[in-house]
Amino acid sequence: MNPLLKAKEKCGVVGITSIVKNRVPECIYRALYTLQHRGQESAGIAMFDGQEIRVYKGLGLVTEVLTREVIANLNGYTGIGHVRYSTTPGATIEEAQPFAVKNPKFSFSIAFNGTITNYLEIREELAKQGAVFVTKTDTEVLAKLLAKNLMDCGLDYVEAFKLTASEIDGACSMVLVNDKGELYAYRDPMGFKPLCVGRVNDLVVIASETCVLDVLAGFNSCEYDQVKPGELIRICEGSIERMQIISSPRRARCMFEYVYFSRPDSIFDGISVYKARERIGRELARRCPADGDIVVPVPDSGRTAALGYSMELGIPFVEGLMKNRYVGRTFIMPGQDLRDEMVSLKLNVVKEIVNGKRVILVDDSIVRGTTMKRIVRLLRKGGAKEVHVRISCPPIISACYMGIDFPTKRELIAKMMSLEELTKYVEADSLQYNTIDGLLAGIGLPKSELCLACLTGEYPLAK
Template sequence: MLPEIKGLNEECGIFGVWGHQDAAQLTYYGLHSLQHRGQEGTGIVVSDGKKLRGVKGEGLVSEIFTADAMKDLNGSAAIGHVRYATAGGGGYENVQPLLFHSQTGSLALAHNGNLVNANSLKHQLEAQGSIFQTSSDTEVLAHLIRRSGFPNLNDQVKNALSMLKGAYAYLIMTENELMVALDPHGLRPLSLGCLGDAYVVASETCAFDVVGAVYIRDIMPGELLIINDKGITSERFALSTTKAICTMEYIYFSRPDSNIQGINVHTARKNMGKQLAMEALLDADVVTGVPDSSISAAIGYAEAAGIPYEMGLIKNRYVGRTFIQPSQTLREQGVKMKLSAVRGVVEGKRVVMVDDSIVRGTTSRRIVNLLKEAGAKEVHVVISSPPIKNPCFYGIDTSTKEELIASDKSVEQIRELIGADSLTFISIDGMMKALGQEGTSGYCLGCFTGNYPTEIYPDTLQYYYQK
């Protein structure tokens, strides 16, 4: 059963290093920089060339990897993972990397993404005798590798990857090599860097900056990299590839200091704000952004509109996540604890509130209310993504179809429900223009348009389109 989804939630982040004496420590810092991609669980597996050992737990990177936990993580290679539960739900057993031991050696897996054919593959594998230890779709790959009839690991992995459908960025580590794989559409970001003679792989380039690594290039769709003490080899496991990077990486998920396909995320978001000002130039006194992912777009809007940008909303960084609260009343109180309107900035003012998306509409309504309770004369909401009308099947929890407010309501109806004086979403053409693109080729816009780059399997559709 897939988890109940209340809003736009993070994906996962992966980090790996090969050939560095402080591999576990580097991975700790790399995961810390990717913490925004998942806060439910984290793990690190290291290789000393003879055996794999790991530490994992439910919680933040700084909570799990204490000095005591790190002391036995010795080795020159490591992979790590920060998790937001998508397919399979939460629980310690689902925290990655997943580590498997056998008489022929050990295997560790870390995965960012979501497999749309995971359930059908599980049914096939169980019919053949496989017993799953987790409810995570990541484990499917381990069973496919193990059951492959090919004589060497490289061919086993390539054969297994060719059977997967959906979004996946994988790190696969054995005692003597690290494999890196990206799905044939490149739906998730994944980059290769170096630190001296060591190789580093990360979901986002911001992790390279933190550990002092130098960016080399992005992993290509359908590519399998094999890294070992002899160097690095690139192979293909998918001959037919069509790039379709997730646009929400630019809008919401990635850190502003990351670059995706050569595009800086902060610059992309700022350009979206400028484009919004061209599409909806409002008569207002102040512009503010919803922390944190909307700040760049708000700055861009303010610059293009010639309206002062102010910190009209403050985020309290020491409050737990509001969606885990057991009742609607407590969730609403949690939002007030997490965000505060600055009365001295917004009182008596016509405010342009910039946000990255509207999913269910409840959070937007609360923030509009916060601003008006603080004395804002008018609140005009501008959104740096098009309306999210369809669920995402690739590892971003954008709710079931029935929970998405834009799936069956007009912009005017949404405006009324959130209590804004006006509401504007960026156009799809405007969003692509902000990314420096003409047309939508090379990008996934499934949550906006309903056109997905892969086949979606019936059991997946049944859940996300439940009525």
């Protein structure tokens, strides 16, 4: 496979401006810390300080990159931030975001969540016109396309966004800060990735998830709305201008946001992620009941679905696995060897709870299968009499081209094995998946409103 095709990512973005021109670097730090679950490979911030845009980014967690000294040395009342993980082995600082563009006539920085599916064609065309690329990411292609269109549109950002939106395919939720101190936000017309806008005290905030606004508000109230699919938002001097710049008859919200990626305390397009996961767990129990003594979640990803499963069947919900919360998410760790090592560091069994019990183990998904196999072994080691695995997400059988880290069918164990083979592989007494109908009922949206490509092989884009 062309290595460029592997440069897909799942990220968190934030943009903040202060109406009364107070400092916002600390607020962006808090927002990125809240979005840390969306990526632990790199973090960065871009601030307009009244004269120029200053970018600081690095590899590592938010707390490791954006230290107290770094934040203290950043000034400005408008800025953006980003957390990232990628599927590209060997992450480099050049691939970290925000990504800056400097031109004698303008400068801006962008932070992007998604995957531009036609970025190779765009990259090739831009290269013919003299563009030079320093990374293999679609983020750089997006930034340089926007810069070209900005020149072609007489430095009119709205017109440049309109032109760019008409040229790119795929998933795109992004924020931009320019050298005028303006803040922009854009979401693709199918609405693959979440993006919200709201007011918190003197701040106007754009973020990947609504939990950011709740955290920034603290004990104060806040107002927020979703950025609509195909919508461009321009924020200047505290005013919010909303424009529908492109439309699509199709909606394709990523179902994995409801199942796994988003924080449970977030709301994605009007639906509580927590309640969706609880309902998905109930639907799983109705369709895939098991005879067991206790329901045990895989923390933290399977907890809410396991609670729904427990409530539906009346089987006690217990925490039979303890998580080391200082170890990152294994699914979004680049490289299988690192994922395997992290499982051992991350989880331990509570023997007093599982010993002699028939355990119903609930998790959100199985992608590669290695993590589940290790967890089942842990439970056996802890004395579990039986282990029945129940998965709230239907089998993942197809690649994702919209930014989730299972790019090849060879990595998808549900595609390579029958259910019987998979049950044997993970060493469970039984294993069952939720159905697509159960997933839809739990989320509360029809099939036409979601992207289910990884479950069905039916992609919402023609390409």
